[in-house]
Amino acid sequence: MxxxxxxxxxxxxxxxxxxxxxxxxxxxxxxxxxxxxxxxxxxxxxxxxxxxxxxxxxxxxxxxxxxxxxxxxxxxxxxxxxxxxxxxxxxxxxxxxxxxxxxxxxxxxxxxxxxxxxxxxxxxxxxxxxxxxxxxxxxxxxxxxxxxxxxxxxxxxxxxxxxxxxxxxxxxxxxxxxxxxxxxxxxGQALQAHLQRLPNATNGLNAVEHFFLDRLALGKLRERDLYYQFWNELKIYGFGDFQLDIYTNRLQQAGVVTRESEMLSITGLGEEILNREENYLSFVSSKNIWIGGIPLDQTPWRWDDEEGKVVHS
Missing domain, CATH: 3.40.50 (Rossmann fold)
Incomplete structure (x- = not known):
């Protein structure tokens, strides 16, 4: 059996x-x-x-x-x-x-x-x-x-x-x-994707948030279309609507994305963060946000894209 x-x-x-x-x-x-x-x-x-x-x-x-x-x-x-x-x-x-x-x-x-x-x-x-x-x-x-x-x-x-x-x-x-x-x-590849959910050392965005802002910088999108792009290009995460909704809601609360009906748009602040002129962590609340055992509002750890590894800030 x-x-x-x-x-x-x-x-x-x-x-x-x-x-x-x-x-x-x-x-x-x-x-x-x-x-x-x-x-x-x-x-x-x-x-x-x-x-x-x-x-x-x-x-x-x-x-x-x-x-x-x-x-x-x-x-x-x-x-x-x-x-x-x-x-x-x-x-x-x-x-x-x-x-x-x-x-x-x-x-x-x-x-x-x-x-x-x-x-x-x-x-x-x-x-x-x-x-x-x-x-x-x-x-x-x-x-x-x-x-x-x-x-x-x-x-x-x-x-x-x-x-x-x-x-x-x-x-x-x-x-x-x-x-x-x-x-x-x-x-191994899945764990690497997990580590890239730490705030980026340059602008505070993690890999998912950076993907969303990158796509919205090209023009406004229906939320569902943005999710489909994510599912096609970042399959390694395997996230469903529940997880992605958490990210889009946080981006809106931080003032880097706006919603009009079903359409999402990047704000001027969002573009500044993408251009590394501002840091996302200065605008988003990380209270009670965890990835595994790491509380994001307290962690000194960051993901460094250039080094391809975790660094201590």
């Missing part, structure tokens, strides 16, 4: 029609978004995470914890399965969830069966592939047959990556992003 862990609902209906047997967990967390408490106590982790999600985003903490409890019950019975199969994608959204699931499994006080993984960054039948949810049911069995198995070095890398992701010092994570991935070949 297989236990399949799917990263998101987009894959579920396709999987259910694929003919692949086994029990299913749909992992709905968005661990790339917001605070990830640095603790090895998993009950405490979920309680603190739930409190943050409710405070920051209005996500009901009781409903969140109830869903987590259902998943935990299945995972606690992991030793009763012949194999656990993880279905994840190449982007930051998926890779953060993936290393957490591996970390969580490694913390269970049960004997684990073999753990395998299905992951890909392209598919010959799907131009501009962005995720498993774009596939058809008949695509999944061949991917299942080609799955790879997590080895000890992968467990070690996943554990180290999760603990570094949840820490407030990004240097360990940067070092891990340069390590060979073995059966986690997409992790």
């Amino acid at each position: 297989f236990l399949h862990i799917l990263n998101g609902d987009a894959t579920r209906s396709i999987f259910q029609n694929s003919g692949i047997g086994g029990d299913v967990i749909v992992w709905r967390e968005m661990l790339c978004e917001g605070r990830t408490p640095a603790t090895r106590n998993m009950s405490r982790f979920f309680e603190e995470r739930a409190a943050f999600l409710q405070q920051a985003y209005g996500i009901d903490s009781a409903a969140y914890l109830a869903e987590v409890e259902q998943d935990k019950e299945l995972l606690q019975n992991a030793s009763g399965y012949d194999e656990i199969v993880l279905w994840f994608e190449f982007d930051l959204f998926c890779q953060v969830n993936l290393v957490f699931v591996l970390y969580y499994l490694s913390q269970l006080s049960v004997k684990l069966p073999p753990v395998s993984i299905v992951q890909l960054d392209q598919h010959p039948d799907v131009p501009n592939f962005r995720g498993l949810g774009m596939l058809q049911p008949h695509h999944l069995p061949p991917l299942f047959e080609a799955r790879t198995y997590i080895r000890e070095e992968d467990w070690q890398l996943a554990r180290a990556a999760w603990e570094a992701y949840s820490a407030d010092d990004p240097l360990a994570l940067e070092e891990l992003s340069r390590r060979p991935g073995h059966q986690l070949p997409y992790l």
Whole structure:
């Protein structure tokens, strides 16, 4: 009997029609978004995470914890399965969830069966592939047959990556992003994308904010069209509407973007920030804004584009 862990609902209906047997967990967390408490106590982790999600985003903490409890019950019975199969994608959204699931499994006080993984960054039948949810049911069995198995070095890398992701010092994570991935070949690039969410050393914009202002500097755009450009060009993030709305709202609150109906435009201040005449951090509130274990309103860390690395400001 297989236990399949799917990263998101987009894959579920396709999987259910694929003919692949086994029990299913749909992992709905968005661990790339917001605070990830640095603790090895998993009950405490979920309680603190739930409190943050409710405070920051209005996500009901009781409903969140109830869903987590259902998943935990299945995972606690992991030793009763012949194999656990993880279905994840190449982007930051998926890779953060993936290393957490591996970390969580490694913390269970049960004997684990073999753990395998299905992951890909392209598919010959799907131009501009962005995720498993774009596939058809008949695509999944061949991917299942080609799955790879997590080895000890992968467990070690996943554990180290999760603990570094949840820490407030990004240097360990940067070092891990340069390590060979073995059966986690997409992790390094995803972690690099994560580090580029730190404020830029020159103007305070991170990679997502810089992308938005760059495109709006060419002319006003419908919000949806701006998002489609992001999804096509920065697939590495894997963000949905929820994450992108957070960014556009912050840009508006800082006065660098204005909205008229569905249209977004860059302001004069936004152009000055793009031209490095002003710093975004002087105008945007970073209160209660976290990326993993890093609170942006307190961190001295910046991303340096010229050096291609994290620097201390």
